Amino acid sequence: MTPTSAPLSERAAEPVLEVRDLVKHYPLTGGGLIRRRTGAVRAVDGVSFRLGAGETLGVVGESGCGKSTLARLLVSLERPTAGQIRYRGEDITRLSGRALKAVRRNIQMVFQDPYTSLNPRMTVGDIVGEPYEIHPEVAPRGDRRRRVRELLEVVGLDPGHLNRYPHQFSGGQRQRIGIARGLALRPEIIVADEPVSALDVSVQAQVVNLLAGLQRRFGLAYVFIAHDLSVVRHISDRIGVMYLGRTVETGxxxxxxxxxxxxxxxxxxxxxxxxxxxxxxxxARILLSGDVPSPADPPSGCRFRTRCWKARERCAVEVPALAVPEAFRDGRTPARHPSACHFAEERRVVPAEGAA
Amino acid sequence: MLLDVQDLRVEFRTRDGIARAVNGVSYGVDAGETLAVLGESGSGKSVTAQAVMGILDTPPGRITGGRILFRGRDLLTLPEDARRAVRGAEMAMVFQDALSALNPVLTVGDQLAEMFTVHRGMSRRDARARAVELMDRVRIPAARQRAGQYPHQFSGGMRQRIMIAMAIALEPALIIADEPTTALDVTVQAQVMDLLAELRRETGTALVLITHDLGVVADVADRIAVMYAGRIVETAPVHDLYRAPAHPYTRGLLDSIPRLDRKGRELYAIKGLPPGLTALPAGCAFHPRCPRARDLCRTDEPPLFPVAGEGQVAGAGGDGRGAGDGGEARRAWDAGGAGGRRSACHFWRETLDDADISAAV
Structure with a gap:
C-alpha cells in the first residue's frame, strides 16, 4: 500500500484514488467551563492505499477499527487531521467550494442502514433524483424523471414505484434505492460502508450480485467496507485488514x-x-483474549500486542511498518505481501476448499 | 424428550389484519442436545422461543393452538405462578441485545444476586457471593470489583457473558439463546460461543440456538430446524443437512452465502422476498420463490415428509401430518427418515438428488 510495497497485482495501473498516511483524530475535551483538550480518539491513524479504476478494495476490521471513519473521509464528509487523499492525482483534502463539489460527484457513498439513510418524507423518485438538484449539470431538468426511472430499472426496482415512500419497501429494496442514488451522478468510485450487513442472507446475495453487475457495467471502483469476511472475499480484488486505526495487512x-x-x-x-x-x-481456533483497547489510548508500539500471543518486548517499543516482512522478501510465495508484524509467519487458518 | 413443542400456532393482531407468525411448529430437544433453529427475519423463530419461555407479549400476540411439553408437563396449561417457577430455574434465555435486556439502573452484581434471592430464598450476602462466583465462571476479569458496576460500563462481549451467567445461575435444564452473538464482532463471537460450549459440556444443559447464521449453526449444533414463514420446512442432523439439503429453501440459503474458503463468481440468489405474514400464499409458502414449484405446490400445503437418506426407503409412506400428537404418530415422527430427517417439500426426493449431483461434480 505504501509506494515501496506497491501491490504485486497486475492491474496496478494509474490509480483513481490514492490515500497517503491518512489520519483522523477526534479531540477529547475535559468537562468544565474551559473546554481544554485532554486527548484524542485516534480513529484513523496512518492509512495508505491505492485504488485502480474498476477495482474493488475490501476493508475489513471489527468495531472501532476506524473503517467507517475512513469511509467518511473518502467521501469528504469529514476532513482529515493529516494525510492526503488523491483523486486522479489531485489532493482533495484541502479543496472547498466548487472544486470540492466537482470531486464529490465522482466519489459517492452507499450507507449501511437502509432504514435511516433514506428520508421517510421523500418519495423514491425525489430521493434518487436529489443528486441532480445539487449537480444540475449532470441532467437537464426535463430529463431527470426519465433518468430516475432508468436508475430504478438498473438496480432492479419497478420504475412505476417512483411515487412511493421508503417505508413501502423491504430492507433489500431500500438498499437498492440507496444504490440507485449513489449511481445517479455516474461516479467513478463508490464507497460502500457495510452495504449488506443489515440484510437477510437470501436478500444479501441479491444485493451483492447487483453490486458486482453494476461494477462490470459501469466500470466502477469500489471501496467495500464490511466486517463480514466472507462477503469481502467474494467481492474484493484486494483487501486491507484494519485494527485500531491502522492497516495491519494488505494483499x-x-x-x-x-x-x-x-x-x-x-x-x-x-x-x-x-x-x-x-x-x-x-x-484450529485462535481465541484472542480480552477486548479491543480504546482508540483514545492505544498501546505503544504494535497496537495489537496486548491481545497477541506472539508479543515480545520489541512489540512494545517499535511500531511495525506495513511492508513485506523480511522472511518473505525474496521468495515468490503468496506470503510475500505487506504485513505490519515484527514476527510475521505464514499460517493457514481457513480450511482448504472442498475438503468436506 | 426434555422439550417437546407440538403444532404450535401464534398469531398477532395488527392493523393490516391477523399476522400468522407461527403456523404449526413442532420440534423436540433431548437433554444435553443442541438444536439450532435457523431462519430469516419474520420466519417465526424468535416468536416460537418467546412462546416456549412464556414471555410472548399478549396482546397483540395470541397462542391459538398446540402444546409445549417440558419434562412432560404442558406449559400452556400451567397457572402463571407455576410457570414463573419454571422460567429461570428450569429454562433460561439469553437475548441478542444484552444492553436492553439488562436493567440499566442496577449493578450487574445485584441483578445476578436477584436470581438467588428470588428463586432460592438466599440471604443477600450469600447471593452476592454466588453472583461473583458466576462472573468468575464466565471469565469476567476482576469479578469482585466489577460486580459493583452497571451494564453500560461493560463492553458488548462482557455484557453477553453476564447474560450467560444469569442464564446458567440456577442450573437450568434448557437454555434458549436468541441470536446470542449477532451483535458481536467475530473474535468476540468466537469467545462467547466457546464459553457457551464449555459450560454446556460441564453442565449437560440442552440448548436451543436461534440464529440466521449458517456458519454458527455448523459450528455448534447437533440438529437443525429451518423455518420459513412460520413453519419448519426442514429438520435434520446438522451434517446431513449441509451435505444434502432436502428442501429448496435450505438449498437456496446454502448456495447464497459467500464462502470464506473460496472466491465465488455469481452468488445464487433466491428470487423475490419472504411473504407477508398477513397474506401467506396458498399451498407451500415458499412456492412463489421456488425454482422447483409446480401446480401441486400452489394448492397443497406440504406436510413434513420423512426423508430417507442415501439408499433408504422413506418410512410411513410420507404422511407426517399432525406432527405427532399421540403414541403412534410420535413414534413415526421420531423415526422420521434417516436420523429423523424431514422436509416440507413435495419434491424433497428430487431436491436431495440435485444436491447429490452437484456435490459429485
Missing amino acids: TDTQIYDHPTHPYTQALLSAVPVPDPAARDRR
Whole structure:
C-alpha cells in the first residue's frame, strides 16, 4: 500500500484514488467551563492505499477499527487531521467550494442502514433524483424523471414505484434505492460502508450480485467496507485488514485469506464460522483474549500486542511498518505481501476448499 | 424428550389484519442436545422461543393452538405462578441485545444476586457471593470489583457473558439463546460461543440456538430446524443437512452465502422476498420463490415428509401430518427418515438428488 510495497497485482495501473498516511483524530475535551483538550480518539491513524479504476478494495476490521471513519473521509464528509487523499492525482483534502463539489460527484457513498439513510418524507423518485438538484449539470431538468426511472430499472426496482415512500419497501429494496442514488451522478468510485450487513442472507446475495453487475457495467471502483469476511472475499480484488486505526495487512484475496502472515488477520479468519459442519474438528481456533483497547489510548508500539500471543518486548517499543516482512522478501510465495508484524509467519487458518 | 413443542400456532393482531407468525411448529430437544433453529427475519423463530419461555407479549400476540411439553408437563396449561417457577430455574434465555435486556439502573452484581434471592430464598450476602462466583465462571476479569458496576460500563462481549451467567445461575435444564452473538464482532463471537460450549459440556444443559447464521449453526449444533414463514420446512442432523439439503429453501440459503474458503463468481440468489405474514400464499409458502414449484405446490400445503437418506426407503409412506400428537404418530415422527430427517417439500426426493449431483461434480 505504501509506494515501496506497491501491490504485486497486475492491474496496478494509474490509480483513481490514492490515500497517503491518512489520519483522523477526534479531540477529547475535559468537562468544565474551559473546554481544554485532554486527548484524542485516534480513529484513523496512518492509512495508505491505492485504488485502480474498476477495482474493488475490501476493508475489513471489527468495531472501532476506524473503517467507517475512513469511509467518511473518502467521501469528504469529514476532513482529515493529516494525510492526503488523491483523486486522479489531485489532493482533495484541502479543496472547498466548487472544486470540492466537482470531486464529490465522482466519489459517492452507499450507507449501511437502509432504514435511516433514506428520508421517510421523500418519495423514491425525489430521493434518487436529489443528486441532480445539487449537480444540475449532470441532467437537464426535463430529463431527470426519465433518468430516475432508468436508475430504478438498473438496480432492479419497478420504475412505476417512483411515487412511493421508503417505508413501502423491504430492507433489500431500500438498499437498492440507496444504490440507485449513489449511481445517479455516474461516479467513478463508490464507497460502500457495510452495504449488506443489515440484510437477510437470501436478500444479501441479491444485493451483492447487483453490486458486482453494476461494477462490470459501469466500470466502477469500489471501496467495500464490511466486517463480514466472507462477503469481502467474494467481492474484493484486494483487501486491507484494519485494527485500531491502522492497516495491519494488505494483499490480494488469496494472499490474505489463504496465506495470512499477521497474527490479527489469522485470529480474525479463524474466528469466522464456516458453514460446513465437517470442518468443525479440522479447524484450529485462535481465541484472542480480552477486548479491543480504546482508540483514545492505544498501546505503544504494535497496537495489537496486548491481545497477541506472539508479543515480545520489541512489540512494545517499535511500531511495525506495513511492508513485506523480511522472511518473505525474496521468495515468490503468496506470503510475500505487506504485513505490519515484527514476527510475521505464514499460517493457514481457513480450511482448504472442498475438503468436506 | 426434555422439550417437546407440538403444532404450535401464534398469531398477532395488527392493523393490516391477523399476522400468522407461527403456523404449526413442532420440534423436540433431548437433554444435553443442541438444536439450532435457523431462519430469516419474520420466519417465526424468535416468536416460537418467546412462546416456549412464556414471555410472548399478549396482546397483540395470541397462542391459538398446540402444546409445549417440558419434562412432560404442558406449559400452556400451567397457572402463571407455576410457570414463573419454571422460567429461570428450569429454562433460561439469553437475548441478542444484552444492553436492553439488562436493567440499566442496577449493578450487574445485584441483578445476578436477584436470581438467588428470588428463586432460592438466599440471604443477600450469600447471593452476592454466588453472583461473583458466576462472573468468575464466565471469565469476567476482576469479578469482585466489577460486580459493583452497571451494564453500560461493560463492553458488548462482557455484557453477553453476564447474560450467560444469569442464564446458567440456577442450573437450568434448557437454555434458549436468541441470536446470542449477532451483535458481536467475530473474535468476540468466537469467545462467547466457546464459553457457551464449555459450560454446556460441564453442565449437560440442552440448548436451543436461534440464529440466521449458517456458519454458527455448523459450528455448534447437533440438529437443525429451518423455518420459513412460520413453519419448519426442514429438520435434520446438522451434517446431513449441509451435505444434502432436502428442501429448496435450505438449498437456496446454502448456495447464497459467500464462502470464506473460496472466491465465488455469481452468488445464487433466491428470487423475490419472504411473504407477508398477513397474506401467506396458498399451498407451500415458499412456492412463489421456488425454482422447483409446480401446480401441486400452489394448492397443497406440504406436510413434513420423512426423508430417507442415501439408499433408504422413506418410512410411513410420507404422511407426517399432525406432527405427532399421540403414541403412534410420535413414534413415526421420531423415526422420521434417516436420523429423523424431514422436509416440507413435495419434491424433497428430487431436491436431495440435485444436491447429490452437484456435490459429485
